[in-house]
Amino acid sequence: MFIQEEYLEQARKIHRECPVVDAHFDLAAEVCERRLAGEQGVVEQRYLPRFEEAGLNIVVSSIFINNRDLPELGLRKALGQITALKEDVESVNNRIRVTGSRAELEENLAAGRISILLSLEGLDPLGNDLSLLRTFYDLGVRGAGLTWSRRNAFATGCCTAGQFQEIPGGLTELGKEAIRKMEGLGMWLDVSHLSNDGFRDVCEAAEQPFIASHSDAWAVHENYRNLTDAQIREIAGRGGVIGLNACGYLTGIMPETTTPAEQEADAALLRLCEHAEHLARIAGPAHIGYGFDLCKGLEETTPRIQFETENYDVLAHHGEMVKLTAALLQRGMDEEAAKGIAGGNFLRYYRSILR
Ligand SMILES: [Zn+2]
Numbered sequence: 001m002f003i004q005e006e007y008l009e010q011a012r013k014i015h016r017e018c019p020v021v022d023a024h025f026d027l028a029a030e031v032c033e034r035r036l037a038g039e040q041g042v043v044e045q046r047y048l049p050r051f052e053e054a055g056l057n058i059v060v061s062s063i064f065i066n067n068r069d070l071p072e073l074g075l076r077k078a079l080g081q082i083t084a085l086k087e088d089v090e091s092v093n094n095r096i097r098v099t100g101s102r103a104e105l106e107e108n109l110a111a112g113r114i115s116i117l118l119s120l121e122g123l124d125p126l127g128n129d130l131s132l133l134r135t136f137y138d139l140g141v142r143g144a145g146l147t148w149s150r151r152n153a154f155a156t157g158c159c160t161a162g163q164f165q166e167i168p169g170g171l172t173e174l175g176k177e178a179i180r181k182m183e184g185l186g187m188w189l190d191v192s193h194l195s196n197d198g199f200r201d202v203c204e205a206a207e208q209p210f211i212a213s214h215s216d217a218w219a220v221h222e223n224y225r226n227l228t229d230a231q232i233r234e235i236a237g238r239g240g241v242i243g244l245n246a247c248g249y250l251t252g253i254m255p256e257t258t259t260p261a262e263q264e265a266d267a268a269l270l271r272l273c274e275h276a277e278h279l280a281r282i283a284g285p286a287h288i289g290y291g292f293d294l295c296k297g298l299e300e301t302t303p304r305i306q307f308e309t310e311n312y313d314v315l316a317h318h319g320e321m322v323k324l325t326a327a328l329l330q331r332g333m334d335e336e337a338a339k340g341i342a343g344g345n346f347l348r349y350y351r352s353i354l355r
Pocket residue numbers: 121192193214293310
């Protein structure tokens with residue numbers, strides 16, 4: 001997609017001056033794997049320059065557990081990931097920090113420091129023991145989805161990984177109790193990966209606004225990870241935010257290779273714009289953000305989990321966020337809407353949740 005310089009300039013200014021957020025990134029799992037292999041300064045070397053290039057203010061790191069590690073290793077892996085990520089950024093604490101409170105978040109914003117917020121991609125590490133939710137809260141976890149694309153003690157995921165086939169079944173009683181507990185603690189609820197039945201149950205059980213941190217629009221591409229128009233309206237109507245996912249499987253454009261020809265890359269970016277525009281049309285632009293779910297790094301470290309990650313990143317790295325914002329502007333999105341989507345909307349939401 002040919003992006004004119006004036007829109008790139010406008011987008012760069014937005015990313016420089018306004019809040020920028022990626023609401024879903026599998027960072028902790030990758031950092032943990034790489035550190036176990038002996039690498040240090042993973043975030044500093046591999047990600048920080050791109051984060052800063054994008055003007056990123058907040059990145060939400062998921063804590064993601066592979067199928068093969070469940071159930072026995074779920075808790076251990078989750079704890080390992082949190083510790084690894086905290087240790088990894090310690091030496092660059094003046095530039096990026098794991099953050100758990102509203103005051104810290106504001107401090108980081110004022111100082112131009114990036115905040116990492118932690119979110120559990122599924123409550124599997126808790127097993128059947130909901131009391132451990134508090135343990136994770138005390139470790140700094142501020143958001144959670146009830147389940148990843150699988151069934152656990154709390155809920156049923158949207159589909160079988162790699163098959164994208166709807167699984168019937170909603171929330172268990174424990175799942176409903178988990179929502180009450182999360183709302184009481186000051187954690188956000190994330191419905192990406194939840195089944196349609198589960199979504200319906202969440203609408204009954206949740207009293208506070210919830211998010212879908214990394215999901216696209218079913219109307220643009222039919223995939224069980226994506227949201228129907230009714231679901232989009234429901235999230236927005238309650239004050240939640242939807243994060244645009246840049247994974248090829250979800251957008252519906254899957255180039256043959258991971259380094260696609262320019263034409264293929266353009267088609268993928270255009271499709272991503274179509275998802276953003278549809279979500280914004282249905283939800284209103286104040287309820288859309290970015291939650292790119294860039295998977296390449298995690299896949300490199302654990303090649304066997306192909307299909308457990310969502311695979312093929314439309315954006316090669318975070319530096320390319322600017323290109324997407326520019327593309328949206330060039331296609332007619334107004335500047336206020338683009339600012340909100342780049343990060344203002346998720347920032348507003350996190351401010352309402354964090355204590
Ligand atoms: Zn995911």
